[in-house]
Amino acid sequence: MWWLRAAQDGDGNAANALGALHAERGETQTAERWYRAAMDAGDVNGAYNLALLCAEQGRTSQAEQWYRRAAYAGHREAANALAVLLLQVGDTAGAEPWFSKAAEAGSVDAAFNLGILYAGRDMTAEALRWYERAAAAGHTEAALQVGIARLRAGDEQEAERHLRCAAGGGSAEAAYRLATVLDARRPPAPAHELGESAVHEKTECEEWYERAATQGHRRAQVRVGMLAAARGDVVEAARWYRTAAEAGSRNGAFNLGLLLAREGSEPEAVVWWTRAAEAGHGRAALRLALVHARRGELTEGQRWADRAAALGPREVAQRATRLRDALREELSA
Template sequence: MLSRLAHALVPAFGRLSVTADRDAELRPGSVIAPNHTSLADPAVVLAALRRLGVQPVVMAAAGLWAVPLLGRALAREGHIPVHRGDRRAARALDLAEEALGRGRSVLIYPEGGIHAYGEGAETAPGPFRSGLSRLVERTGAPVVPVGQAGARRVMSGGPAGQLAGVLSAPFRRPALHVHVGAPLAPAGDRAAANNLGVLLHQRGYPDEAAGWWRVAAVAGSAAAAHALGRHHRERGDEPAAEYWLRQSAEQGHALGAYALADLMDHRGDAGAERWLRVAAEQGHREAAYRLARALERRADAGTGEAGAEADTAEQWYRQAAARGHRRAALHLGAILEKRGEVKEAGRWYLTAAKEGESRAACALGFLLRDAGDEESAAVWWLRAAQDGDGNAANALGALHAARGEYQTAERWYRAATDAGDVNGAYNLGLLSAAQGRTAQAEQWYRRAAYAGHREAANALAILLLQAGDPHGAEPWFSKAAEAGSVDAAFNLGILHAGRGDDRTALGWYERAAAAGHTEAALQVGMARLRDGDEREAERHLRCAAGGGSAEAAFRLATVLDARQPPPEPHTLGRPRAPKTECEEWYERAAEQGHRRAQVRVGMLAAARGDVAEAARWYREAAEAGSRNGAFNLGLLLARDGNEREAALWWSRAARAGHGRAALRLALLAARRGELAEGRRWCVRAVELGPAEVAERAARLGEALRQELTA
């Protein structure tokens, strides 16, 4: 389109003439190098080249891609943006090399830009930049020099002069001239032979192409040796392929080094990494990516100097990502995210996601969700899920499930399952179970469990156990536990304990506890206490208490409390002793709502003389249903003279089965002269015990009976 447009418009602005050297030839895969004197000369040169039957790929300033319509046309036709002074500048040479390899001609301005903007006559050429020589050195492509004159008569000078020139050109019709020179083959005939091979290969004559590549390769063409090596590999002749690829690689040809590394890696040859490094050092992005992957795998496996190799891997990922390798950008983002550099990780994920890497879009979604931006996260998850990413589909399902949009959630979980993500089936099971659809839940759990999902196997076993099928549940618990499910190991412990098989139960509890399961550690600790192994019990109770188990914290405190010397009575004026470790564990359990711990903390506070603190903990325990807490709170209230409220708490404790509370109520009623009420509480105290309480209550009851009958 760009060449056609230039061909149509240029004659309207001037009289174009085109000449060429006698041996001028614009072969496919040529580098076309015109002089650059005006903003109008690209159109003039393109119009002239189209007359000669050539429509090249143009390397132009990246700013043109921001121009409406023009930018879209440039991108659609595969023209190459040049980001000057940017880390993406090297990417332009990569794209130009790929275009030449496909047989396209590439137009590059050796000067890099317009050397002089002054008005008037033609200007002398400016100094050449390195891009042309680097491109030719890498590809061996012939260079076609092109000279143009007259474009400055259309556009030159400042903005006003340029506008005036364009508007007046159709009336002035200045002379425009383009001259095409003979190709300059950097390596003489070998470059021509290589280019002929490329042309024949493109036209469907691979064997004839191989013949010319051989001629060029024997003459020393690294590009031809690379092409010939690939030809032999496609034919299955690996020894010949390795020979020619090695010839290419040893001459410093990046594509040859990469192809040789790929061949050696396919065979499992340890020397592949050396050639990957050679290619990567010459700017080959895929080589840089694969080298980084190899180094990262070695670092993860713990072989070699893991830290140094991880750092080197990151550097190669960075180089490949900077050259537009989307998977390298994904891995670099993952490394940075793991290190806590979330902002930079997000930038690389965004780069990869924009290039179509669905895993990067998914990872970016999780970063945004963690930052609290669920709406933006959903946009990226949707994009990734539509590209077939099962993890993103699961994330969308979870998002909609949390909002109560169960039908939409189910649709995305099904999409994840269809994409091959076994978590989708597991999540469908969870969703069905939450909605009470047990049969469907079992179906989805089975599907995920058969695919090796250990938590699905555990969930299926729980479902079967709840349905009264412990024998059907046990194999699934075992399968999940053997696959590493800590919850399944704990559940097996519960299953065997319920059958009275304490030995087997303890084995599974220990396995789960070793993997960090808090409740399993508590069960092991309690079992060791029953066996009298206090030291081992303490170790497991500490693990469970540290993991947040209130019961473990309480039991650990009781173990430590039993070792404490009897407390000295509190006396006024003596400084309060610091809290012991057992008190700290009692308090931790109490703060988590453990009623017995709350009562014990209250008792310790009372022993220190801190009545207000004791009352607070007794009240918390009593309100949570602790009869001991209610009884002790009643004692404190009665001591302060508040017998009415004390009686209320003692009544609550007595109704819950506390014999001493019933006896206190009996004594209180007797003092008030409520003999029948007192005798009723005495009967209750005798029923509840313990023995000493029952004995005292019986004597008091007999005395009250005699009073009543007197």
């Protein structure tokens, strides 16, 4: 009621608030009317909110019109949104100055978007400058990009600092990369036989791997499985390998196959190796070739050996080639 009275008296903020209220209810026509009232009252947020409403409805040309109006009036997020819209329609040249204007005005998202834009042009130094600016303002993905860049440059200390910021902000990729940095520093743990219980104190790198894994990061899931297998925890290893494999990880499927084979479940192992090999995993294809050769299924063994030789890596390709040639001789004998 107070918003309505204030909006009717020409209060732009109240008109915007009413517009947002009606938009949330799905009453888009009424929302648009109040956003226009906000503009008439001199509130630039009215134009920006109207642009957002048009964009949500797929009215791209009208959204661009209102973004421009707000951006020319100095609305930095409108400038960023306009640049994103222009980028989506392929107008990179038109997008860049609006990203720059928004970023210089303090838009963190625009600074990050400029980083992406320059990275796409292989302008690494310029991209890093904008990523760093966005990261300093708390942008999680920008912090991740700075961390990656610092790792490539060999500056592990700065990389770790930025990766911690990004991981703390919820980035699974940052958590995984931070874990790999910490993992590389720790001394190798003593190996245990699968199924052998051992007292284990979780390290920080394992905690980060697990955080990434629980967020659905497949490489982290495989790594958590490997760490569990290394300490003899078959159940935990199988759980993480299976989770990764079911999400599409070739390495997860291959490792699950290895674990099952060691536990005496070769038929199920073959299922997972087949999935991995069909997705392009050379070692899995070689395992299948060996299994079929051992069973006397020479044609099938040769087929998988061919596949492994094509997929590699080099040592796998060499072994697969020797096996394929041997099977070929056996078949032609």
